[in-house]
Amino acid sequence: MDTPAIEFDSVTFRYPGAGAPALEGVSLRVDRGESLALVGPNGGGKSTLLWLLAGMLRPTQGRVRVFGEAPGVARRRGWIASVPQQLEFEPRFPASARDVVAMGASARVPGWRAGADMRGVDDAMETTGCAEFAGEAVGALSRGQLQRVLIARALAAGPRIVLFDEPLVGIDAPGQERFGELLASLHDRSDVTILLVSHDLRTVASGASTYGRIACLRRTLHFHDAPRGLTPGVLAEVFEHDLAGVFGDVHVDAHSAAECDDPSHAGRHAHHHGDHAGGDS
C-alpha cells in the first residue's frame, strides 16, 4: 500500500498553560488524492490540527507524518499549500492579483535563480477564474475574488496537499456554488490531496460530492464512514431538503450524542436553519 498522504497516530496536543488538551488521541489517515472534510465547532481543534499538519506545532504525544516525512520537512519541500480562512493584510499592499498568485509559485525559488514558470501561474488563474482581474490591486478585490486568488496561489505552488481553512466565511451564495465546482474539478483532475476544515456544515455541503469522507472534530475525531449513514450524498440531500435535519437525524445517527456533546450544537442548529430558510427559498 502507498504511503498515506496524511497520517496522525494517536496525536494529543495541549497548548502550554492550557488545562485540557486541544486535541486528544486523534488518529487519521488520508490517502493520496483523497478529499477529507472536517467539521467541528469553533475551538474544537481544527486550526490546531492544521498547524500540526504543517509542522508549525509539534504534538505533545503521538506522531504526525506527511507522505512519510515529518511535517516540517514536508512543508519546507513545498508539498503543502493552504488557503487561509480570512487573510489579514495591509489593504494598500503593492501587489496585483497575479503578483499574489505568483508568490505561491516562487515561494521557495532563491533570488539568484530565475523566477518560477509563469505559465503555471496563468493556468492556476484560468482554472480559478481570476484571469479577468489579474491586474487589479489585491486590496481592491472583493472577498470572493480574493478567495479565488488564494486558491490559485495554492495551485500555482504545485503542492501535494491543499488545506482549506473555513473557505466559505464571508462568501456569497454564487461564490459558494462556484467553490464547490472548483473543488470537484480539482479533485477529479489531479491527484492532489484535499483537507478542508470548517465549523459550517454548508461549507461541507457545497463540496459534498467531492469528499470521500467527512469527520467531526471536537477535541477527539469521529469518522462518519459511509456504512454508518452520513455519506456525502446523504449529507448533500439532507442539506438540500432541510438543514435542521443534519444535526437532528444524521448527526445522531452517525455517532451517539454522548460522543459529541456540543452544547452549542443546538444554538448553531437554529442559526443554520434560519439562514437556510432565508437564503434558498
Next chain:
Amino acid sequence: MELGPALAGLAVAVMCGVLSPLVVVRRLAFIGQGVSHAAFGGIGLAVVLGLSATDDALATFLVVAAFCVASALLIGVLTRRLRAMRPNAAASEDTVIGIVLVATMALGALLLTMAPDQVDGGADSHAGHVHAEGDDHSGHDHSEHADHVHTPEIEAILFGSLSRVTMVDAGIAWGAALGTLGIMWLMRRQLVFWSFDELGALTFGVDVSRVRLVMLAILGVVVVVTMKLSGVILATALLVLPGAVAMRINRGLAGVLAISVATAIGATAFGIATYPMTGTAPGPLIALALVVFWVLACAVERVSGPGPASGG
C-alpha cells in the same frame, strides 16, 4: 553642501526607501523604534570602550551595529519562542520590543553618564558646530564644563548631526547600503511573500524565521547608519514615512519602491540643504519634511485614487 553628508544621506535615503514599504506592511515600526533606541545603548558601550565617534568612525559603527543587530535578534529570538507556542501570536511581540527598548536605552544612558570624560573626548570637535557655530571650544576645561559639552553630544545622538558625518561615514553608509540591498535582492521573493502573508509564507515552505531574523539584522544595520543623520529618536521617520507616502499614491511594487526612495531622498536632501541656514540638527527637519510629503500624498490619494497595480 559638503560631500560627506550628501553622499551618506543618499545612501541612507536609498536604503531606507527600499526598506520602508516592508516596515509599513509588516508593521515593523515599533521594532525599528526599539532597535534604534538600542543604538543608544550601543553608543554608550562604544564610549565606555574609549572609542570616539569621529576618530574611530568604523570601530564605533561596528560596535554600535553589533549592539543593534544583537538587540534586534534578541527580539526575534524571544518572539520566535512565543510563536512556537502559538503560530499566530503577534500581540505579545509588543511587550518583548518594549522591554528590549527600555533596557538598551537605559543601559546607554547609564553608560554615557558614567563616562563623561570619554564623551567629551569624542564630542568636543563637533558639538560646538551644532550649537555655537564658529565658537572655539577646543581649549575649555573638560572636568569643569563636562555637563555643557555632554548635553549637546547626547543631543547629537538623539536628533542627529551633520558636522559629525565624514567621508569615512559616507563610505560606511554606502557599504551598508550595498550589503543590505544585495541581501534583500537575493531574498526578494520570500520577502514579498512574507510581507504579504506571514502565516501563508510559512505554510508554503518559506523559512519565515530566517527571513524575520535577516530582516531584523538588516533593520539594525540600517538604523545605525540612519541615526548618524537623523538621530536615534527620528530614525524611525525614514523607516516608516517614505513607504507610507508611496503606498498612498501607487499600488505596484516597482512604483512603490521608486516613490519611496524618491521621497526619502527628497526629505534627506531638504534636511542637509537647509542645515547651513538653520544650524539645527537635521533629524527634525528630515522628519518634518517627510510628514509634509505624507500629508500631500494623502491629498493626492483622496483626489485621484490609487490606480491599478498595473505592470504586475
